[in-house]
Amino acid sequence: MRTEPLFQPIKSETDSARTVRLSFNDQPLSVPAGMSVAAALLMSGISRFRATPVSESPRAPYCMMGVCFECLVEIDGVPNRQSCLIEVSEGMRIHSQEGARDLIFQPVGVPFVEVQS
Template identity: 85%
Template structure:
């Protein structure tokens, strides 16, 4: 759901006038470059970033510093991304995260390390 944005950039704090184009749930957005995904979505009037796994209640950023995990979204196909910690990039594809997501584990090769005394 998109409504009039409550969040707007403070012009004296905007680093540049450059913008990037990204999409949220297939809707194209033009946002200032150099800001977090969470800030960009809030400035674009997005109030619902994800739904909880059990009750499906709507969630959006709370702390904006990576502590609360309320801002989780899917970015370029990767789930469980903290949108407050990731800078926007041109062409980024963002989707709201609906319900529980599987964790993606990547196998790590373990090599023996020789201990020197």
């Protein structure tokens, strides 16, 4: 059974030397600018992006084009983000997503009011 990562970065002469600093589960990373969050995490050796809500099975990107939803992570406090569709940015805080998460709809221009139970 194959155990090494299937995704490998392609080097070219036009690659930028610019890097972006971000964190995954509070661990600092420095990755090339201009790539997706999923690609950056995979090339950094991260193989577990989330856990399923029922069995807590580990999951990681599969399709890398936004179809399968296996790459969901929390980015800057917002859950259910498809990491394969989002470009890395400086200071981004990424966390693995453990189980199901609610996505709070927040219309633009309406202040958020947290309901205490």
